[in-house]
Amino acid sequence: MKTERVVVGITGASGAALAVRIVERLATLGGVETHLVVSDAARRTLDLECGTDALERLLPLVHRHHPTGDIGASIASGSFPVRGMIVAPCSMQTLSAVATGRTDTLIGRAADVQLKERRRLVLLARETPLHLGHLRNMCAVTEMGAIVMPPVPAFYHRPQSVADIVDHLAARAIDLLAMPHPSLAKPWEGAG
Template structure:
């Protein structure tokens, strides 16, 4: 069974984390979850008071961000990779500069040092030069920056369809099972 770390930062886009967890669960992937304090607040604001509890019910383990002794803080603990959905610019900057100051950024740093997939669903617009440079830095380190941009050519009918497609693309980038995202058919 594959294990994946799902990180959730406080940027807008809680439904992206929800949809990543649902997609990973459908594949039978064991999920280790770590949420920043602002992620919990954003979940409640965007999806309702019970949304984070529903997400937590889909995971094997939930780690607190201050638990730097958690298994996912070590490269010797085998996981297939990590998705951070959504990824705030603060979290991106910390990863880009090696600031492993909480479990979310430490687990991301572990993926990079172990050469495992790290998928960042970065959320901000417009982007500053600092954001762009941080995106370049993490890309040079081996991460994949996947801004949650809709695939308009698929003619989505709802925000939910858009989020599910973006989550599926992130999961596909981990290469842990059959393709989940709807492909362009020409």
Template sequence: MNAPAKPRLVIAITGASGTVYGVRMLEQLRASGACETHLVMSASGALTATQELALKRTDIEALADVVHNVKDVGATIASGSFKSAGMVIAPCSMKTLASIAHGFADNLVSRAADVMLKERRKLVLMARETPLNLAHLRNMTAVTEMGGIIFPPVPAFYTQPESLDDIINHTVGRVLDLFDIPHTQLVKRWEGISKLTQNEYH
């Protein structure tokens, strides 16, 4: 199989709150053309998108280059021979986290994630739940020990965000940074504490 013309990124959207992160990532990558996006969305993810964003499944699927059915465990992204830069689950429900942590591979989301781990490719889980119980924490530890990256969408306030969009964009940009995918105007880079602030504490 020839190498793809540009990097492929698998993006999964599951039923946790925070569908906007997956949608914003798709929007950014569609606008930049930085990579070929492969979307797989669970039924709960589509339901949450309707509730949170008033978007239909087809609205979100239109943002991706390739769309896969969550029940299609024979899809290209279910095989390690399918080359990709990795996978982001945005957001990642605790059910999906548990499935990945225990290697269930019971649908295309968890199967594709399993592929990323076995092929030693980057897997980023934007785990969304609070508070966390011990099962959640142990599952996060298990995925981390297997090489996955747990990336809860926690806002950064040092950037002094002025809107919800600022918070969302910064978080999405930081995830794309993990894959070295170029983007513009998403992340306000840390430039150190200002001299004025330093002087106040000396």
């Protein structure tokens, strides 16, 4: 089986549990090499929402943890093949950076590389309510080829806990990378 490389960027928006679960799920898939980038604001959000040891718990699950300031990292180059990138949660600051081509952080640069190489870029844009600038940035990144996936829970599978909701959203985000493995999210089979 071919090894698939996936980049996971974590930014400072609320919803750090989504990133944790995405990394955990990727670690269970055979043949996946995960590259992690965590913004400075995300470190704080991980501590607040998932515990002060959250990042330390993630590091053994990834192949490589890249410093956010290392714009010379392997994932900053289109010559380094990856399946795609998930930014979860994706702050409005990061969304704006991607929409305008700002590449002053490794997350912004790696996202820009996904777009220029026509690879999958999944942005779990996290903010509510949205103003016109947010919506225009979502349109801009979509027109460039990104997939905007606000982490809005689905209730048709009748989740019993917040963990069920987080797990479903993480599975859907990973499925959007179209990797050669069975779907992680339980599919809707109809109401009848």
